[in-house]
Amino acid sequence: ETGVTQTPRHLVMGMTNKKSLKCEQHLGHNAMYWYKQSAKKPLELMFVYNFKEQTENNSVPSRFSPECPNSSHLFLHLHTLQPEDSALYLCASSPQGQGVNEKLFFGSGTQLSVL
């Protein structure tokens, strides 16, 4: 148990659907992240939030819309996705988000399939 919980664990959606991924951390951290793991590719950073403010958007298409209502919760809203967006989406948190020494604490991920 890492203290970072992601739901759902698995999600299948059509290209016209709208769905949301949820992440919650119980570690008192102030930074939260979305990463994407596609087949045979490294973990790819999508978004970073520090103290609820988005500090990094790694050129992610607008069909992915993050939301961070507070330091403990992070959402990824999905709409009109493409089959190539099928991947494992991992959420992570870290204490401050501004230290290169900070370890990331990951959730177990949401395995997304877009049909």
Next chain:
Amino acid sequence: ILNVEQSPQSLHVQEGDSTNFTCSFPSSNFYALHWYRWETAKSPEALFVMTLNGDEKKKGRISATLNTKEGYSYLYIKGSQPEDSATYLCAFPKAGYALNFGKGTSLLVTP
């Protein structure tokens, strides 16, 4: 090297063997080097964060070394056990501090 590169891509050893793998990273503008272990169906878990040239970290049978001048880190596992089977990731923070990961080395230890 512009990004993190790991080798080998996969490794299969027998229980009791010692093994090691490599992470290469840009040697300029070095901040820190992270190692993570990712077991199947679990979350990636931080092993080490290394910041100083010549740094050596140890956690049980796993250890890591760092050479920032030449841009590489080695991860060693002594006396591999089946429970060591996992993907080992290294990561390098670029400007902005967010981690950029390598593709990982997938280790399988068989009895």
